[in-house]
Amino acid sequence: MQSNRVLTISRAMAEAIGQEMKRDERVFVMGEDIATYGGIFGATTGLLDEFGEERVRDTPISETGFIGAGVGAAMAGMRPIVELMFVDFYGVCMDAISNLAAKNIYFSGGNCTVPMVLMTATGGGYNDAGQHSQALHATFAHLPGMKVVAPSNAYDAKGLMISAIRDDSPVIFMFHKGLQGLAWMDWPETAAAVVPEDAYEIPFGKANVLREGKDVTIVALSMMVHRAMEAAGELAKEGVDAEVIDLRTLVPLDRETVIASVKKTGRLIVVDEDYSSYGMTAEIIASIAEEDPAMLKAPPKRIAYPDIPVPYSRPMENFALPDAQKIMAAARAMLPRVAA
Amino acid sequence: MTPTHEQLAWMYERMAKARYYEDTLAAIYMEGKSPKFDIGSGPVPGEMHLSAGQEPCAAGVCVHLRDDDTVTATHRPHHAAIAKGVDLNKMTAEIFGKKTGLAGGRGGHMHLLDPKVNFACSGIIAQGAGPAVGGALAAKMQGRDSVAVSYLGDGAANQGAFHEALNLAAVWKLGVIFVIEDNSWGISVPKSKSTAVKDNSVRAAAYGIPGVHVADNDTLKVFAAAGDAVKRARAGEGPSLIEIETYRYYGHFQGDPELYRPKGEVAALKAKDPIDRLAKHMVEAGAATQADLDGIRARVKAEVDAAIQYARDSAYPEPEEALEHVFA
Numbered sequence: 001m002q003s004n005r006v007l008t009i010s011r012a013m014a015e016a017i018g019q020e021m022k023r024d025e026r027v028f029v030m031g032e033d034i035a036t037y038g039g040i041f042g043a044t045t046g047l048l049d050e051f052g053e054e055r056v057r058d059t060p061i062s063e064t065g066f067i068g069a070g071v072g073a074a075m076a077g078m079r080p081i082v083e084l085m086f087v088d089f090y091g092v093c094m095d096a097i098s099n100l101a102a103k104n105i106y107f108s109g110g111n112c113t114v115p116m117v118l119m120t121a122t123g124g125g126y127n128d129a130g131q132h133s134q135a136l137h138a139t140f141a142h143l144p145g146m147k148v149v150a151p152s153n154a155y156d157a158k159g160l161m162i163s164a165i166r167d168d169s170p171v172i173f174m175f176h177k178g179l180q181g182l183a184w185m186d187w188p189e190t191a192a193a194v195v196p197e198d199a200y201e202i203p204f205g206k207a208n209v210l211r212e213g214k215d216v217t218i219v220a221l222s223m224m225v226h227r228a229m230e231a232a233g234e235l236a237k238e239g240v241d242a243e244v245i246d247l248r249t250l251v252p253l254d255r256e257t258v259i260a261s262v263k264k265t266g267r268l269i270v271v272d273e274d275y276s277s278y279g280m281t282a283e284i285i286a287s288i289a290e291e292d293p294a295m296l297k298a299p300p301k302r303i304a305y306p307d308i309p310v311p312y313s314r315p316m317e318n319f320a321l322p323d324a325q326k327i328m329a330a331a332r333a334m335l336p337r338v339a340a
Numbered sequence: 341m342t343p344t345h346e347q348l349a350w351m352y353e354r355m356a357k358a359r360y361y362e363d364t365l366a367a368i369y370m371e372g373k374s375p376k377f378d379i380g381s382g383p384v385p386g387e388m389h390l391s392a393g394q395e396p397c398a399a400g401v402c403v404h405l406r407d408d409d410t411v412t413a414t415h416r417p418h419h420a421a422i423a424k425g426v427d428l429n430k431m432t433a434e435i436f437g438k439k440t441g442l443a444g445g446r447g448g449h450m451h452l453l454d455p456k457v458n459f460a461c462s463g464i465i466a467q468g469a470g471p472a473v474g475g476a477l478a479a480k481m482q483g484r485d486s487v488a489v490s491y492l493g494d495g496a497a498n499q500g501a502f503h504e505a506l507n508l509a510a511v512w513k514l515g516v517i518f519v520i521e522d523n524s525w526g527i528s529v530p531k532s533k534s535t536a537v538k539d540n541s542v543r544a545a546a547y548g549i550p551g552v553h554v555a556d557n558d559t560l561k562v563f564a565a566a567g568d569a570v571k572r573a574r575a576g577e578g579p580s581l582i583e584i585e586t587y588r589y590y591g592h593f594q595g596d597p598e599l600y601r602p603k604g605e606v607a608a609l610k611a612k613d614p615i616d617r618l619a620k621h622m623v624e625a626g627a628a629t630q631a632d633l634d635g636i637r638a639r640v641k642a643e644v645d646a647a648i649q650y651a652r653d654s655a656y657p658e659p660e661e662a663l664e665h666v667f668a
């Protein structure tokens with residue numbers, strides 16, 4: 001079916017969930033304010049009306065309990081989608097995520113499945129301070145046993161969500177608040193996209209080369225993809241030809257696409273809204289160093305959140321957030337000839 | 341336990357101050373957010389949870405407290421902060437993200453922290469309960485009779501942290517008063533759909549501690565229940581649980597479309613406003629004249645207006661200050 005519908009990420013997510021619920025009786029959703037409210041970030045809007053309270057369940061504020069229940073239900077033949085409202089709340093329920101959801105397949109020697117999706121909101125930029133603004137990609141990607149997804153646009157969000165629901169392993173679907181297309185938060189229009197009406201899957205572990213270039217590789221995911229594209233557009237005016245890679249999933253990680261790109265450009269910038277140390281940026285750079293450091297014509301650069309809690313006040317948060325300016329400065333430093 | 345005239349005046353003042361503060365903040369919050377509402381714009385960005393209507397829970401409890409007592413509040417902290425005596429200028433500057441704020445603009449509205457009066461709050465539901473237990477534990481180990489109050493919403497009473505903290509305080513006989521502000525909502529989820537018992541006060545029985553239910557946002561009843569609990573705590577007799585039926589006039593957060601809320605609920609609640617009720621009682625009991633009350637209102641208005649002006653006039657932090665104070 002041909003369609004030029006442009007959807008926001010939140011609508012694409014809700015559509016994907018609704019289509020899978022229709023297709024598969026075992027799929028259901030639970031979380032705080034996901035029913036009447038439709039999800040604080042709109043990921044379940046309209047589902048209550050269509051599927052009713054049995055399959056679209058508001059939960060008490062009991063994350064350890066209901067995420068643990070998601071694990072149990074998944075192992076007992078259901079396919080739950082569970083929302084943890086803000087990823088920052090992981091502290092009250094990390095045990096259910098990392099010691100149960102992520103380990104039970106292993107503990108069964110592969111004799112069980114845990115087909116559960118945990119969706120959760122990430123990211124800052126709206127002055128909500130240190131307990132509601134973190135990205136925390138690496139915290140989850142670091143612990144084995146979970147697949148970790150972080151879309152940058154609505155087309156990917158739908159396809160990745162459908163893949164997540166159909167996957168027999170636990171998947172953490174980390175969506176950025178500032179990309180959801182909400183009426184009450186600023187968002188880059190490039191996050192909305194043409195989304196086919198039919199269901200489709202996007203395979204995990206396949207990065208998307210959004211822009212081809214020969215001078216420098218910029219690797220990003222989620223919100224930072226938009227910052228990277230902005231930087232690449234500006235750099236082009238200065239004669240710098242940047243390649244931009246959207247990782248789409250952190251686990252599994254598409255190292256091949258990154259390596260192939262850096263082989264071509266010889267330069268690497270990795271951008272992440274998560275904390276700088278011990279993070280995704282280090283992982284990507286390590287992958288290049290392990291493969292062949294000689295492919296680099298300049299030292300690689302990570303642009304990530306400094307190792308500080310997210311500050312509330314606007315000037316301080318803006319200072320800390322990675323942005324196009326920082327990416328451009330890094331590119332210029334790597335390509336002194338072009339900048340001169 | 342009945343309040344003295346001084347205590348009545350104190351509670352009235354704190355409640356009036358909190359109410360005027362929040363109504364003022366509600367208006368300022370909208371500055372810079374029109375014609376397009378964007379949560380990150382304007383002088384007060386980020387989420388804003390207002391507690392207007394819930395003042396009895398703050399004043400009726402904190403009237404019994406001293407500076408050396410600990411209060412841990414929720415994500416809806418302003419009324420409690422004002423009742424506990426947090427510096428109003430610094431608190432307001434913090435909410436505006438200014439350099440002169442309690443944390444120099446690092447924490448903001450949900451993370452007000454004032455060690456001078458032992459006040460803290462947290463945006464993570466029920467996570468004030470543990471630190472309150474810790475405050476009371478420290479007092480006991482140091483031979484002091486300071487107590488700790490942990491505020492929680494009715495939604496928070498379904499968190500593991502709440503139950504673990506209750507048990508810990510009971511087992512160790514610590515001077516903790518757990519105060520549940522039951523405004524019957526957890527964002528859009530009504531208490532009836534999230535909580536298996538009608539009254540959270542009965543949960544105290546599971547930990548062998550007293551549990552009191554205070555009906556209808558009644559300041560005097562809060563005063564009495566809290567007075568007993570604080571006395572008990574100071575005497576080393578252990579923790580208590582107080583559940584207060586209270587009202588939330590504003591949405592869960594500013595900008596909340598409140599599509600879940602029955603029409604007319606707020607108007608019905610406002611018709612029995614707790615501040616008006618307290619004022620009426622004070623006049624009838626001969627504790628104050630209308631002129632006295634008007635005087636208090638004028639005074640708190642001036643104080644709040646000055647704090648707002650102080651916050652507006654203060655400078656923003658330098659961007660690089662974001663890197664400071666990660667460690668001691």
Ligand SMILES: Cc1ncc(C[n+]2csc(CCOP(=O)(O)OP(=O)(O)O)c2C)c(N)n1
Binds near residue numbers: 061089494497523526
């Ligand atoms: C651990 C955790 N889970 C979820 C949230 C999101 N959240 C913020 S306030 C709130 C509702 C709280 O309800 P209640 O405890 O009754 O307090 P009220 O807002 O009514 O004052 C929720 C679910 C959170 N901040 N922390």
